[in-house]
Amino acid sequence: MSLLADVASWFAQPEQWSGPGGIPVRFAEHLYYSLLALLAAAVIAIPVGLLTGHTGRGGFAAISLANFARALPTIGVLTLVVLGMGLGLVPVLVALVALAVPPVLVNTYEGVRGVDPQLTDAARGMGMRGREVLWSLEIPMAMPLILLGLRTAAIQVVSTATIAAYVGIGGLGRFIVDGQSQQIIEQILGGALLVVLLALAVTTLFALLRRRVIAPGLRARSAASPAN
Structure with missing residues (x-):
């Protein structure tokens, strides 16, 4: 209870909510x-997922590359980019993009490739061309998996963006890193809690988006399928 009280007290301090190092500024960063x-x-x-999924060409190479990128440690990628480019925002973005691309690419590709071939054949039989089939049939049918990939990537990025503090820029990770260096446990926990709350907000946002852009029949179908 004492630790919880210390965290609550840390949040209650006025200086945590004002100035360039306050919670609103760090949250915005x-x-x-x-x-x-x-x-x-x-x-x-x-685009890569749509193209390879629609044409059936290059899919193996794209998915293999994405799976390879998944195995790369984000902090390791950040360290290599910093060594090559120096400190700043760009190395952080490179590391986070490398983290986010694989789930988006794999889910987009699998979503398009998973469209029933009978539906695509019927669309072509109605006179639709390749691009029309992609935009009018395959993308709407693949949208549940595309959004799932974006949601997964967004949660991973939000959770991992704390690494920005390790190369001298801001964000909520600043509370964690500074708390570790100063051994202020309530600040570390406060920063971690803010990251968790942001990740939960992202999850809620994508749940609402899913209800807005995906037809009920497709939502039921994707809910019955195993999640990636």
């Missing part, structure tokens, strides 16, 4: 890094 990384990953991974 963390969200900014995370959104940049997720957007960059989506710009890279979704």
Whole structure:
């Protein structure tokens, strides 16, 4: 109970909510890094996943590369990029994008490849061309898995963006790193709690988005399928 009281007291201190090192500023920085990384990953991974899934060409190479990237430790990638480029935001973004691309790419590819071939044949029989089949049939059918990949990537990025503090920039990880260096346990726990709350907010946001953009029939179908 004493530790919980210490964490609550840390949150209650006015200086935690004002100034360049306050919670609102650190939260905004963390969200900014995370959104940049997720957007960059989506710009890279979704077109590649759609193209390889639709054409059936290059899929094995793309998925193999994505699975290889999954095995890379994020802090290791960050260290290598820092050694090559120096400190700053770019190394953090490179590491976070490398973390976010694999789930988005794999789920996009699997979503498109998983569309029933009878449906695509029927669409082509109605006179649809390749691009029309992709946009009118395959992408809507693949949307549950695409959103799942984006949600997975977003949670991973939000949780891992704390590494920004290790290379001298801000974000919620600043509380954790500074708390470790100063041995202030309530600050470490407070920073970790803020990251957890942000990850939960991201999960809720994607749940709402899923209900808005996916038809009820597709939601039921994807719910019955194993999650990636």
